[in-house]
Amino acid sequence: VEMLSHPFPRALDEDMAKIVKERIEAMGIKCYCNSRVEEITGDDMVRGAVINGEKYETDMVILSVGVRPNTELLKGKVEMDERGYIIVNERMQTSDPEVYAVGDCAMTPYGLIQLATIAAREGIVAGINAAGGDAVFTPPTGAFVSAIGNFEVACVGERSRISGRGHSTITPHSKNEIIVKVFIDENGNIKGAQAVGYMASKKIDIISALMRGGGKIWDVAFMEHAYCPLSSHLYDVLNIAADNAMRRIRIERYLV
Structure with a gap:
């Protein structure tokens, strides 16, 4: 179930996503685009879901809805944006030069790219600098x-x-x-x-x-x-x- 017009809306143009949708449906998986899950039904266990006003029976619901930064620990101690992401420089330093932030909670000079490969690179840069070295996080391509x-x-x-x-x-x-x-x-x-x-x-x-x-x-x-x-x-x-x-x-x- 996808609220936007096609699968992988942040990654693909609609013409490319159409190919993906056809491949998924050829496997017997129904794609509901421009749709939203309005309710998950069931008392002690999942019984179904309501999608665009229609009820569907199911025994499992998997949610993939993104993440929010859990940065309360540093609130008021380092600079953050309005959503709670920690602002860092190219060395992965926060507004407190003794504090580093990496991964999904870190807003770099190049924006927010929540990928494991990026988080790993950020962690290497932060570790080198925290140990007294001199490393810089270069512009990512976001592959x-x-x-x-x-x-x-x-x-x-x-x-x-x-x-x-x-x-x-x-x-x-x-x-x-x-x-x-x-x-x-x-x-x-x-x-x-x-x-x-x-x-x-x-x-x-x-x-x-x-x-x-x-x-x-x-x-x-x-x-x-x-x-x-x-x-x-x-x-x-x-x-x-x-x-x-x-x-x-x-x-x-x-x-x-």
Whole structure:
């Protein structure tokens, strides 16, 4: 049950989410979008749920509704925003330089990204600095993946509603189908990407690394990859997506 218009609303554009929804429903799982759970019924145990005024019987309800910071311990002692997130600098220091904060409760200079990979990096930076070292938390790309069996949903960076200047969706003819969408600006900077399908996270890992290194879309278009005639595509899905993205905003192809 999703209150917004499609699954993974924070990660995917609607066209990519449609593919995910179709895959989920092909597994026999019904998706209710633009809907909300109004009530969980039952006395001593769960008996059902009310969704948009209709009752559905069930013996289990799993809630995934986000988190709120539990930061009462430091209230009035360090600076927080209006929602209770602790504001930190690039060294993960709070307004009290002797106090560090990391993870889901920490609001970094780059915003709030509640991912385990980010929390781990923040913890390393805080630990080094607390021990007298000098480490800085660099801008994250926010790479994300979720799996439904061997079907993955992955994304990184900005979505089309933020950049929306160049993208491509392509489907190689393979039983292990994958669809990739990339976003760039008019200067060829990679703004983000989305991928759904088999091993989608591996494509997003590549885009994430290129984004951190300042790579351009032509770096993706001419990226080399290991090739075996018996099992590989001559052109990787990312090569084709990047080439199509450049064509759409008329970036001249060249090697750098």
